[in-house]
Amino acid sequence: MLGLPRSTEVNRRVAKEKLYQNAALSPQTREMIKDQIESVFWRNKLADSTMAISTGETAQEIQIFEVQLRQKELDKRVLPAIAKAIPYKILFVLVFGDEAQAWIEASGTFYNTDWQSLDGFTLKFEGLNLDAVYENLARQISGGRLGTDGDIEEAVDRDKQRQRLQRDIAALEKKLLREKQFNKQVELNGELKRLKKELEDLQS
Numbered sequence: 771m772l773g774l775p776r777s778t779e780v781n782r783r784v785a786k787e788k789l790y791q792n793a794a795l796s797p798q799t800r801e802m803i804k805d806q807i808e809s810v811f812w813r814n815k816l817a818d819s820t821m822a823i824s825t826g827e828t829a830q831e832i833q834i835f836e837v838q839l840r841q842k843e844l845d846k847r848v849l850p851a852i853a854k855a856i857p858y859k860i861l862f863v864l865v866f867g868d869e870a871q872a873w874i875e876a877s878g879t880f881y882n883t884d885w886q887s888l889d890g891f892t893l894k895f896e897g898l899n900l901d902a903v904y905e906n907l908a909r910q911i912s913g914g915r916l917g918t919d920g921d922i923e924e925a926v927d928r929d930k931q932r933q934r935l936q937r938d939i940a941a942l943e944k945k946l947l948r949e950k951q952f953n954k955q956v957e958l959n960g961e962l963k964r965l966k967k968e969l970e971d972l973q974s
Contacts, residue, residue, distance in 0.1 A: 832900055834861045
């Protein structure tokens with residue numbers, strides 16, 4: 771599916787019971803895994819032992835897990851819980867029917883692609899070492915939200931700020947529409963302009 775070298779292939783089914791043993795999962799998360807996931811496969815292992823690439827400082831290996839779903843959604847608490855049980859960087863590929871979606875964690879935040887046809891599902895694995903490969907995957911999967919260069923942690927922080935400002939602006943715009951008092955409208959409008967300017971500066 772991802773066109774990786776045969777040397778990286780593992781293709782081993784991971785029993786859900788193994789995930790329960792290795793992770794400190796709440797009973798609720800266990801139920802979500804049981805109800806929402808059909809099966810989990812360890813598809814590939816990217817490492818200096820499986821392909822011609824050097825390890826990084828934070829990524830000694832990158833594991834690729836295919837998660838077969840029973841429905842076209844997965845509770846957002848499940849992948850972080852699975853990731854905590856595995857001491858390596860992970861690229862998750864969620865599959866439902868003939869569609870797939872990629873998920874990856876960057877600086878504590880998970881990013882995902884839209885659902886795509888399995889036939890057209892591709893990712894670029896580029897970089898001089900595994901750190902660079904992982905960062906490039908995160909930037910691709912974020913859909914441009916993390917930019918194309920610079921420090922990835924700073925990019926995640928900026929993205930969080932941008933999302934917060936967008937939420938605050940949307941909430942303020944609704945409040946402004948409901949407000950009847952002119953003086954309050956002027957006050958809210960001033961705050962709205964300030965937030966929009968802050969968002970504009972962040973995006974420039």
